[in-house]
Structure formats: structure tokens, C-alpha cells
Amino acid sequence: xxxxxxxxxxxxxxxxxxxxxxxxxxxxxxxxxxxxxxxxxxxxxxxxxxxxxxxxxxxxxxxxxxxxxxxxxxxxxxxxxxxxxxxxxxxxxxxxxxxxxxxxxxxxxxxxxxxxxxxxxxxxxxxxxxxxxxxxxxxxxxxxxxxxxxxxxxxxxxxxxxxxxxxxxxxxxxxxxxxxxxxxxxxxxxxxxxxxxxxxxxxxxxxxxxxxxxxxxxxxxxxxxxxxxxxxxxxxxxxxxxxxxxxxxxxxxxxxxxxxxxxxxxxxxxxxxxxxxxxxxxxxxxxxxxxxxxxxxxxxxxxxxxxxxxxxxxxxxxxxxxxxxxxxxxxxxxxxxxxx
Ligand SMILES: Nc1ncnc2c1ncn2[C@@H]1O[C@H](COP(=O)(O)OP(=O)(O)OP(=O)(O)O)[C@@H](O)[C@H]1O
Ligand SMILES: [Mg+2]
Numbered sequence: 539x540x541x542x543x544x545x546x547x548x549x550x551x552x553x554x555x556x557x558x559x560x561x562x563x564x565x566x567x568x569x570x571x572x573x574x575x576x577x578x579x580x581x582x583x584x585x586x587x588x589x590x591x592x593x594x595x596x597x598x599x600x601x602x603x604x605x606x607x608x609x610x611x612x613x614x615x616x617x618x619x620x621x622x623x624x625x626x627x628x629x630x631x632x633x634x635x636x637x638x639x640x641x642x643x644x645x646x647x648x649x650x651x652x653x654x655x656x657x658x659x660x661x662x663x664x665x666x667x668x669x670x671x672x673x674x675x676x677x678x679x680x681x682x683x684x685x686x687x688x689x690x691x692x693x694x695x696x697x698x699x700x701x702x703x704x705x706x707x708x709x710x711x712x713x714x715x716x717x718x719x720x721x722x723x724x725x726x727x728x729x730x731x732x733x734x735x736x737x738x739x740x741x742x743x744x745x746x747x748x749x750x751x752x753x754x755x756x757x758x759x760x761x762x763x764x765x766x767x768x769x770x771x772x773x774x775x776x777x778x779x780x781x782x783x784x785x786x787x788x789x790x791x792x793x794x795x796x797x798x799x800x801x802x803x804x805x806x807x808x809x810x811x812x813x814x815x816x817x818x819x820x821x822x823x824x825x826x827x828x829x830x831x832x833x834x835x836x837x838x839x840x841x842x843x844x845x846x847x848x849x850x851x852x853x854x855x856x857x858x859x860x861x862x863x864x865x866x867x868x869x870x871x872x873x874x875x876x877x878x
Contacts, residue, residue: 539839544866547827547836548859554829555609556822557691559716560596560701560708560730562614562639564625565854566651567592569662584655584665593628594650596701598815598854599730602822603699604632605856606844608829611691613638614707615680621647621670638687642680646670648705652853672706685715692719697829699821700738702731713737726828729778730821739777743834745821746772747784759783769793780834784820784845786813792838800835805846805869815854816845 539547570584593601596614603610612634616622618641625647626636651668676684684707692698698720702708708731717740720727726742729735735744735754751768752759754775759768765783772781773793780794787810789803823844827837843862848855 539836541866541869544839544843545863547832547840548862548866550830550832551607551826551840551859552830553607553609554696554826555611555694556603556697556699556825556829557611557613557638557695558596558600558603558699558701559613559688559691559712560599560699561648561703561705562597562612562616562625562707563593563595563703563705564597564621564628564647564649565592565594566590566621566649567853568651568653570653570655572655572657572665582655582657582665584653591624591628592853593625593632594815594854595648595703595705595818596707597625597629598818598856599699599701599822600629600634601632601854602819602844602848602856603826604634605858606822606826607859608822608826609633609635611635611638611695613684613687613691615640615642615645615676615684617641617645617647618643619647621649638691640680640683640687642676644677645672645680645706648672648703675709676706681709681711684712688712688715689719692716692725693723695725697742697825698725698727699825700727700729700731700741701818701821702729702733704732708733710737726779728821728825728828730817735772735776735778741776741778743780743782743824743828744772744776744778745782745784745817745824747817748786748788751783765791766799769799782820782824782834782838782841784817790820790838790842792834794834798835800838802839802842805842806849809850811850812852812855813849816849818854819844819848819857 572582649670656662823841
């Protein structure tokens with residue numbers, strides 16, 4: 539697509555209601571300084587200087603939807619701990635509807651803590667990542683409560699996203715409910731899952747990254763022709779209307795049931811700082827564009843542009859239509875022309 543067309547596509551983004559069902563995660567960042575090694579064990583002692591929190595996983599997809607201008611509705615589970623209210627507050631501050639977030643006192647809020655530190659003349663680097671994950675499947679009563687919430691949320695939303703990080707919310711019973719209510723209320727559903735994609739039969743769009751696509755196929759994707767085969771096979775395997783495979787710095791490829799295949803190269807390979815959460819930005823942008831009426835290839839171009847912006851920042855991040863417009867205006871038209 540040419541720059542004027544993409545600018546028009548950005549202008550076409552509306553404020554649809556998009557529900558996200560999935561694994562809400564709190565990302566915690568602790569930064570400090572190391573001045574000595576412990577006497578208790580041969581480990582560095584990190585003196586904490588700063589601590590911050592960001593939405594992660596499905597919560598990052600929600601944050602991305604909010605900054606893109608969508609009305610985002612959260613459906614997921616948090617625990618009755620410090621992280622739970624922290625995460626709900628982060629989402630609420632972004633204007634996200636958190637009514638569908640259930641509090642389950644017997645689960646921990648999924649929390650990923652990155653401890654980074656520098657010593658006197660060194661750069662900051664990650665020392666440890668500490669994950670707090672659910673240790674058991676969700677209780678039947680919690681799943682039942684989630685199902686109840688789902689009908690209301692699906693009926694209110696224009697589109698539903700499943701954001702599955704394999705942390706316990708996206709189990710077959712919940713997938714079945716999403717499929718059922720989306721069918722009943724004629725709402726499209728989009729799936730970003732690290733798990734078995736065959737569970738999501740009938741989705742409008744699946745957005746695996748290359749390793750996830752490879753896991754599902756049981757085969758590596760190393761050549762353009764293997765990528766084409768992968769796209770077609772995933773369409774057949776999952777019965778999805780479309781499959782979009784994100785390939786990191788090789789961009790993304792879209793396979794539609796109609797037979798249309800579109801590719802887009804990654805836009806920004808020189809200023810990459812942190813690709814964490816780029817997939818969340820991709821699915822949030824696709825969802826906003828689709829629910830605003832964009833055709834899928836155009837939605838993919840917008841998602842690719844949004845991803846090229848968030849990978850310049852540390853940790854999971856978000857962007858806005860205004861920033862997408864500005865970024866586009868800085869591109870050299872010749873840079874984009876060969877890929878039309
Ligand atoms: N190194 C990179 N250089 C340029 N663009 C990139 C790079 N990595 C990711 N991107 C952009 O982000 C998109 C999504 O990246 P990727 O395929 O890594 O998703 P992902 O693995 O699902 O991410 P996540 O970690 O959020 O799950 C890519 O299609 C591309 O547009
Ligand atoms: Mg991903």
C-alpha cells in the first residue's frame with residue numbers, strides 16, 4: 539500500500555467495542571544497582587531504585603486497543619493479592635471496562651517480574667525474571683462465572699479477541715462458549731494463542747507467530763514456499779476464515795479462505811529495542827481495523843505499522859493513530875513502493 543492509502547486507512551479507524559477474553563498478566567519491572575556480591579551465596583545484591591508496572595498478556599492487548607481508540611472490554615481472572623487490584627487499576631485508568639474481570643481468591647494474579655540492574659560503569663541488564671503463575675486449573679465455579687460474563691460481553695461487543703498465553707483462562711469450555719455466543723450474536727472472533735490452534739475452529743482470524751505456526755504443523759517454516767504451505771495447511775486444519783502468520787523481522791503473511799494471500803515486510807528493522815508484546819499490538823490493531831470495517835489486507839498493513847512503533851520501546855508498549863500517522867509521514871515513499 540502507498541502512504542496516502544495507509545493514511546486513509548488510519549483515518550478509517552473507529553471506536554468499536556472489542557472484548558478480550560484471556561490471560562491477564564501484570565508485568566513488573568524492578569531496576570537497581572549492584573555494588574556487592576552477597577555473603578550468603580555467590581549472587582549479586584540488587585539495591586532497588588525504581589519499580590513500575592505495566593499490563594501484560596491479554597491486558598497488553600487491552601491497553602493497545604484502548605490507545606488505538608477502541609472501547610475495550612476485559613474478560614479474565616485475577617487473584618485476591620497485591621497484583622490483582624494493581625492490574626485492574628492500570629486497565630481502568632486506560633478507560634477499559636473491567637466489569638468482566640473476576641476475582642478468584644484461590645489463584646495468584648499472573649505476574650512476571652523482571653529484575654534489571656547495572657553495576658558502576660556497566661549498562662543495565664536483566665538479572666532475573668520471576669514468574670508467578672497459576673498452579674492448578676481454574677475451579678469449575680470460576681469457569682461457570684466466566685461463562686456467565688461471556689454472554690453479556692459478547693452481546694455488547696463488535697468483535698471478540700481471545701488472548702491465550704496458556705495460563706488457564708482459555709480452556710475448551712471457555713472456547714466453546716466464545717464460539718457459541720459469537721455464532722448466536724453474529725460477532726467475529728480473532729484468536730492469538732500460544733496453544734493448539736485446532737481448538738479454535740470457526741474463528742474469523744488466527745494470528746500465530748512463526749514458532750507457534752511451526753508447533754501446530756509439526757514442521758519448520760524456512761522458505762517462502764514452506765510459508766505458503768503452512769498458511770494453507772493452517773486454514774484447512776483450523777477451519778478459520780483467515781490466518782495471519784507474524785514472522786518477526788520478516789514481517790507478516792495473510793492467508794484468506796477466499797484464496798487471497800498478502801505479505802508485508804517489517805517496516806523498522808534498524809531501531810528495534812524490545813519486541814516483547816509486538817504480537818499483542820498486532821492483534822489489537824487487526825481487531826480495531828476489522829471492527830471498523832477495514833478489509834483484512836489493509837488491517838494487516840496497519841498492524842505492521844503499529845508493531846514497527848512499539849518495538850522501539852522497552853517492554854510491552856502501545857501506540858496511537860496519531861503516532862502511526864506521524865511515523866508514516868517520516869517514511870521515504872521509495873522505501874515502501876517496492877512492496878505494494
Ligand atoms: N526484529 C524485528 N524487526 C522489525 N519488526 C519486527 C521485529 N520483531 C517483530 N516485528 C514486528 O512485530 C510483528 C510481530 O512480531 P512477532 O512475530 O515477534 O510476534 P509475537 O512473537 O507474537 O510477539 P509476542 O512476543 O508479543 O507474542 C512482526 O510481524 C513485525 O511486524
Ligand atoms: Mg504472540
